[in-house]
Amino acid sequence: MKHSRVLITILLVTLVLVVPSFSFAQTGTTPTSAERTELLKVRQQVWESYFSNDQAKLHELIGEDFLTINPGEEHWQNRDEFLAGAEAFATHGGKLVSLSFSRTEIQRFEDVAVLYSQLQITMESQGKRESLSCRSTEIFQKRKGKWVNTGAHVDSGR
Numbered sequence: 001m002k003h004s005r006v007l008i009t010i011l012l013v014t015l016v017l018v019v020p021s022f023s024f025a026q027t028g029t030t031p032t033s034a035e036r037t038e039l040l041k042v043r044q045q046v047w048e049s050y051f052s053n054d055q056a057k058l059h060e061l062i063g064e065d066f067l068t069i070n071p072g073e074e075h076w077q078n079r080d081e082f083l084a085g086a087e088a089f090a091t092h093g094g095k096l097v098s099l100s101f102s103r104t105e106i107q108r109f110e111d112v113a114v115l116y117s118q119l120q121i122t123m124e125s126q127g128k129r130e131s132l133s134c135r136s137t138e139i140f141q142k143r144k145g146k147w148v149n150t151g152a153h154v155d156s157g158r
Contacts, residue, residue: 031108039106039113039140042147046138047099050082051123053090058083063141063150071134071156094125111142118157133157 031039042061049057066079077085104117115138122131139151 029108031106031113035108035113036106039115039147040101040104042140042149043101043104043115043117043138044099046149048096050086051089051094051096051099053086055083055086058086061149063143063148065150067151069153069155071132071154089123089125092125094123097122097124097129113140113142113147114138115140 045057046061048054049061062079062082064079066082068077068082070077099119099121101117101119104115106116107114115136117136117138118133119136120131120133122129124130133156134154135157136152136154138149138153140147141150142148
């Protein structure tokens, strides 16, 4: 009898601790059509602003706490380094030739959205053209009513 009470107590404590975490883990939602459109627009602006070195727009779209992991680089860039990268690309005559997202999935968790994408980029710098197929995971947070990019991880897809 005493052994049964201990087992029941353990079971109840486990349920109390585990069930709320399952509920929390499943609070992710699919964004509404309007939210999806807004997120995709902001994401496009981030990429285009980077390649056109639109520093004013990047300051608006990229959070102060931004971090990015780029393919083949061990160093993770903060916001200032990311902005400097956009400037360096422009300084070396770089330009975006094409940018397309072949697939994007979005998970929304209240004021945070995670975008998972497959994309193709063609850039030109110093007369040399380079095309890349990549995967990206980007985090956006709604701040003061606007989606702000707070982090990104881009890899070569391999």
